[in-house]
Amino acid sequence: MGKLGVIIVAAGKGSRMGTAESKQYLQLGKKPILVHTLQLFQNIHEVDEIILVVGADDVARCNGYVTSYALTKVTCVLAGGAERQDSVGQGLHALQEGTQWVLVHDGVRPFVKKEHMFECLKKAQEIGAAVLAVPVKDTIKVVDAADKRIQSTPDRRSLWAIQTPQAFRLSLLQEAHEKAQQDQFMGTDDASLVERLGAAVHVVEGDYYNIKITTPEDLPWAEWILHNVRGEERT
Ligand SMILES: Nc1ccn([C@@H]2O[C@H](COP(=O)(O)OP(=O)(O)OP(=O)(O)O)[C@@H](O)[C@H]2O)c(=O)n1
Ligand SMILES: C[C@](O)(CO)[C@H](O)COP(=O)(O)O
Numbered sequence: 121m122g123k124l125g126v127i128i129v130a131a132g133k134g135s136r137m138g139t140a141e142s143k144q145y146l147q148l149g150k151k152p153i154l155v156h157t158l159q160l161f162q163n164i165h166e167v168d169e170i171i172l173v174v175g176a177d178d179v180a181r182c183n184g185y186v187t188s189y190a191l192t193k194v195t196c197v198l199a200g201g202a203e204r205q206d207s208v209g210q211g212l213h214a215l216q217e218g219t220q221w222v223l224v225h226d227g228v229r230p231f232v233k234k235e236h237m238f239e240c241l242k243k244a245q246e247i248g249a250a251v252l253a254v255p256v257k258d259t260i261k262v263v264d265a266a267d268k269r270i271q272s273t274p275d276r277r278s279l280w281a282i283q284t285p286q287a288f289r290l291s292l293l294q295e296a297h298e299k300a301q302q303d304q305f306m307g308t309d310d311a312s313l314v315e316r317l318g319a320a321v322h323v324v325e326g327d328y329y330n331i332k333i334t335t336p337e338d339l340p341w342a343e344w345i346l347h348n349v350r351g352e353e354r355t
Contacts, residue, residue, distance in 0.1 A: 122220025
């Protein structure tokens with residue numbers, strides 16, 4: 121199958137969370153959010169290495185996590201860039217030779233299920249690229265940013281909320297990042313860069329517990345998921 125690398129991006133500032141400490145370092149149960157995420161991938165046999173991308177000022181702290189939590193698959197902790205896409209780009213350069221498949225995952229999504237991750241990887245191995253996603257539950261409107269007038273109501277049956285992991289043949293994701301850089305295109309996820317190449321990307325249905333911890337109201341919800349779905353003890 122070729123080697124499987126994982127890039128965990130955690131170099132964001134968490135401005136929407138509004139805490140002094142970046143959200144990936146906030147405590148969830150007994151451990152920082154980022155450690156929960158890293159342990160998920162550490163414990164997957166098929167993962168050959170994990171590249172951890174963090175803020176320049178947090179490299180030492182994260183090397184500390186690698187030691188204290190015995191995260192032996194983390195081969196590299198490096199500084200990310202200004203945007204998420206830049207951070208993924210840094211991670212791509214650090215993957216070891218012989219890596220054929222890559223999973224890109226947000227450091228602040230600590231609840232992805234192993235079986236969903238595997239389904240996503242399997243689909244990528246069939247067609248080149250796949251992402252976890254869930255059907256949207258709300259009615260979504262396209263709204264004019266200036267006057268707030270509704271412009272259209274897309275058919276909900278075709279709308280999916282996109283998550284991570286996003287799984288790719290490494291050469292495809294590298295090509296997509298190179299092209300985006302040439303065109304100065306900035307996307308909010310990696311799939312959008314691959315879509316620009318005209319390559320197929322499929323969604324794989326995951327679950328609604330795979331939240332991205334983004335704003336303050338996500339924190340109690342994350343604690344609830346941890347204790348009621350993932351079954352970890354409260355500190
Ligand atoms: N320059 C950046 C920006 C984001 N991320 C990471 O990408 C993931 C998803 O991003 P998001 O939730 O938007 O995180 P932040 O950018 O930290 O949040 P905000 O937009 O509220 O500032 C997070 O794990 C975040 O750390 C990153 O590695 N490098
Ligand atoms: C990649 C992502 O998690 C998919 O939902 C998301 O796009 C990341 O980012 P954002 O920074 O909150 O847009």
